[in-house]
Amino acid sequence: MSEESTPYLDVLDELDLLPTDTVSAFVVGSTARGWAHGASDIDVVVVCDAPFTDGRLLDLQVPLDPRTLSVAAFGHGGRRWEVRYWLDRQVEQLLDKVSWAAFDADRAADNRLWSVEQLFLARLQHCLPLSGGRWIDDRRERLDDSAFRTIMISGFLALTDHAVQAAVGQLDANNVEDAVLLARTAFEATMEALLGGRGDLEAGPKWQARRFRAAAPEQVTFDQYWSIQTMRTLDPADPEKWISTVLDLCQSVSMEIEL
């Protein structure tokens, strides 16, 4: 391996889980972002030239050629590790999928990316390189120049639209309780769009508050965010007011996110 080798790679090497044709390896997720705690998984991505075969690996389906990527999951040092083995050519296909040319050819395409693909690209932006730093720099640069951010933010805002329409429909039908939950859904999607606009596309509830603090978007303060997420300003005697405030905020924030 290169001079960039680290203890993470040493572990994989010791366990015969590091292919000889590895072109790049990096840690992703909470460990890469410095947010890991004692029970956090260690998530590693290894990019290689040829499919890595080993009896301990599982296959994960991807809509690429080849249609699977191998995954190793094991315990080591009191932590759970997961290693995903991507092929260089699968990454190439993925970057082609999110190119501006592909996006412009069919802007209305739904489900352009599977969640496994979204996660790979989103995590690449905040990864901790272990080897193949030049490969990572090049792919990050291409990702920055791609339509990935626009695709993801558009998806979040479409979720916002859907939830807002549904909330208003439930209000019209006097189903206030579901309208409250839909307003919260709309808010959560809008916050993902907002964080995406700040370069954080690792969507999901697991770290959203931490990601929000780190991104510190100027459009919504953490107190505002926290107040709505925890629903602490919801007055049971007047839930419509809370719904209206949340939906108005979703719209105002949406206006500020450049696609």
Next chain:
Amino acid sequence: MNDVVTTQTVPKRRVTARVRRHGGALLVAGPVDVFELRDSAEFIFRAVDGIRTVAQIADLVAQNYDVPLDEAVADIRELVGTLIEYEIMEADTERAE
């Protein structure tokens, strides 16, 4: 000139209106149609908050763009009227003249 929207009309953006910022313009959409708002049109859209009257928004536009007040009123009535027609805005008719 739009006859439905008066200087005392209080326009409000519908929460169901979809909004996107793209290429420096604000795209706003109702159930069907999408409009691209630039410059003063976007300024007006942002100034619509469900509290200000058309007259109050016109004051802001006149100050910000250094245009005569009657011209600002006419522009706002036209834009707001169109956006109401396309279900992007609604008006508080109780406060209308």
